[in-house]
Amino acid sequence: MSIEKMNSGLLILAEMEASLPPSERKIAQYILKHPAEAIKMTAIDIGKQSHTSSAAVIRLCKSLNLSGIQELKLRIAGDLQSEKIDVRDIEPNEPLESIIDKITNHSMQILRETADLIDQKELKHAVDAILNAKRIFFFGVGASAIAAMDAYQKFVRINKYCMFFTDTHLGATAVVNAEEGDVVVGISFSGETHEVAKVLEIANGVNATTISLTRYGNSLIASLADICLYTSPKVEATFRSGATSSRLAQLHVLDILFMCVATSTYEETIEYLDKTRTVIKTLHEKVGKRRITYS
Structure with a gap:
């Protein structure tokens, strides 16, 4: 995957969080709460801020099947730069135009996320x-x-x-x-x-x-x-x-x-x-x- 197309870091962290070992889960939770700050940190910095260690950060990357902290940060940076799509469920008596937009936006998001994964x-x-x-x-x-x-x-x-x-x-x-x-x-x-x-x-x-x-x-x-x-x-x-x-x-x-x-x-x-x-x-x-x- 080319660097400019890397994203889905936050999606991967959110999905895997519950199944991670305790120390790695703490790191995932910290990054999910502070993604913009985390992409500027080293593994040592993230370990300190999450009250774990740099070794736990490296283990987290392995658990996520990523090559290392650099790939994780690149993916998160891609997430932060991506245009946010508002995905909501349909409502009673919703106008046709609104339904078309909602379903189309949701489909676009699903396809993009799937391709990224x-x-x-x-x-x-x-x-x-x-x-x-x-x-x-x-x-x-x-x-x-x-x-x-x-x-x-x-x-x-x-x-x-x-x-x-x-x-x-x-x-x-x-x-x-x-x-x-x-x-x-x-x-x-x-x-x-x-x-x-x-x-x-x-x-x-x-x-x-x-x-x-x-x-x-x-x-x-x-x-x-x-x-x-x-x-x-x-x-x-x-x-x-x-x-x-x-x-x-x-x-x-x-x-x-x-x-x-x-x-x-x-x-x-x-x-x-x-x-x-x-x-x-x-x-x-x-x-x-x-x-x-x-x-």
Whole structure:
């Protein structure tokens, strides 16, 4: 990630605060209360101000999966420079124009935060796993099933052997027959969905490569995955509790994953997409006796 695009430091701290060890939690709390001051301090200064130590500051950065105090400060500085978007829930009899603005602003924020949280090393691992996969299994339940289906319809168009499941029994019976080299992608915004966790557990038992897509932070599903991808952890507002923003964030990450795979096999991808577009067009033609070839 380039320096000028670094942010989400405050988001990461807020999400991870509760799960941090006591000394690291004190540092996180201090920085969240005094972000503008913290970015001007050294690790020693932050340790003193939070009544901990510089060593605890370094440990905090490791817990947050950051390269060090400099990256943390750069991310926080990016947060402070970013334009604040007012995200509120809708109100009774709200004007249409206001609803359009609120939903659009919220979606923009979710997409930006999700992009900022993508670990490019993990993304590269996921791309390599997909590229080398014999088979790909996408699994999600509820709203996450929509993301699983969307990923399936994208990758199947570029000739990847893949399946998606929303039924736990079907998913389990398919994944138990997976092999080393196969990839199983478990999708759950909360990261705690029992069915998704079980499917990843089964996948690990047969040595398939496992990828999780969850909200940022520690979770059961992320702990079960070989490769972890994250979305913004922002909680859904009351009227968006139908997983509007979380679904949008999941689709965003899967789109990025797809495009990364596509660009790695650009010529083949274009050929497959052209072929699938051609066959879709023929579906609207009158059925005849002539044989249609697509090679």
